[in-house]
Amino acid sequence: MKSSSESAMAIFKAGPGGLQGNPVASMSNPIAELHGADIQGTEPRGIVLEIQRMSTEDGPGLRTTVFLKGCPLNCSWCHNPESISPKPQLVWNGAGCIGCGICVDTCSRGALAANPRGIAIDREKCNGCGECARECPSLSMVLLGEQWRASDLVNELAKDDAYFLQSKGGVTLSGGEATLQHHFTHGVLKGLKERGIHTGLDTCGMCSFDRLEKLLPCTDLLLFDIKEIDALRHENFTGSSNKRILENLKQLPGLLAATNTDLWIRTPIIPGVTDREETLGAIGAFIVNNLEGKVSRWELCAFNNLGKEKYTRLGMEWAHGTALLMERKKMEALYQGALKSGLGDDIVFWSGSVRT
Numbered sequence: 001m002k003s004s005s006e007s008a009m010a011i012f013k014a015g016p017g018g019l020q021g022n023p024v025a026s027m028s029n030p031i032a033e034l035h036g037a038d039i040q041g042t043e044p045r046g047i048v049l050e051i052q053r054m055s056t057e058d059g060p061g062l063r064t065t066v067f068l069k070g071c072p073l074n075c076s077w078c079h080n081p082e083s084i085s086p087k088p089q090l091v092w093n094g095a096g097c098i099g100c101g102i103c104v105d106t107c108s109r110g111a112l113a114a115n116p117r118g119i120a121i122d123r124e125k126c127n128g129c130g131e132c133a134r135e136c137p138s139l140s141m142v143l144l145g146e147q148w149r150a151s152d153l154v155n156e157l158a159k160d161d162a163y164f165l166q167s168k169g170g171v172t173l174s175g176g177e178a179t180l181q182h183h184f185t186h187g188v189l190k191g192l193k194e195r196g197i198h199t200g201l202d203t204c205g206m207c208s209f210d211r212l213e214k215l216l217p218c219t220d221l222l223l224f225d226i227k228e229i230d231a232l233r234h235e236n237f238t239g240s241s242n243k244r245i246l247e248n249l250k251q252l253p254g255l256l257a258a259t260n261t262d263l264w265i266r267t268p269i270i271p272g273v274t275d276r277e278e279t280l281g282a283i284g285a286f287i288v289n290n291l292e293g294k295v296s297r298w299e300l301c302a303f304n305n306l307g308k309e310k311y312t313r314l315g316m317e318w319a320h321g322t323a324l325l326m327e328r329k330k331m332e333a334l335y336q337g338a339l340k341s342g343l344g345d346d347i348v349f350w351s352g353s354v355r356t
């Protein structure tokens, strides 16, 4: 499960912690060099969508969650659509726009046009260079996604060391899918571990097992999504088969033991998709048969309907745009059903906003 605050727009513009915190972001055209690729080398770099401080959902204690760009899945319910593409993406925020037209004049590719409803973005022409966003006087044109060097990001995150220590919290790398930019993710996790900061890695599991083998030695807590066991249903709702995901999970116990990594499983509860006893029964049975004794938490995460505005800003339709929050009664019934797997109430939890 991914979560991302609605305040993301403001954060992107200045860069987390301000541009002073990110020397790469203050370069003349940093994003154009990378375009979402994970750069290996002595100094790995990656594209960060958002840095969310004071998070309480992605591991123990007070945490900072770092959302990376790019995801191999395309879940119909994703409430973080700006994290799916690995490339930086431009959005126009009409509320603050003063109609000066500077952005239109700035774009040498002719990707922007003023019309009676505001500024239209031609996404075929836009290459994500960010020039228009840098020139916009009201911060209404925003480029989602900023390049960071791993060491700069570690320095930025470590500024909250005292909070992490006091609350027994830390940093969780999420997405998108953090294993997609595995060189960068490894660099950040390693740097944090070297500073004694607790590390979490949130994954959908759609990656080679080699990547997990590389990342887990630097990971204290692995948060692994299981959305659906039935392969066809998984493919229908996420665009991909779950074969690799389930194979990775089956191989995990030995790796978890060798690296002393804790495991949380998370299941999104989506109205009309995964809010079924059969789905949770199959996931519960999979955990008991393959991971029992290795999972310290199985969390049922209630659908979050806050993504609608984000889809609109990106010019995308959302299949779940009119879906309501889960009913409390139904979440509690699903939770009781999940307990029938044999996993105890010290392991199974549910979370998220619900309606009465």
Ligand code: SF4
Pocket: 090, 106, 107, 108, 109, 110, 111, 112, 125, 126, 127, 128, 129, 130, 131, 132, 133
């Ligand atoms: S990001 Fe670059 S290419 Fe895209 S609209 Fe702005 S100036 Fe043009």
Ligand code: SF4
Pocket: 092, 096, 097, 098, 099, 100, 101, 102, 103, 104, 119, 135, 136, 137, 138, 139, 140, 141
């Ligand atoms: S530069 Fe900014 S304020 Fe001016 S028209 Fe473009 S988006 Fe609006």
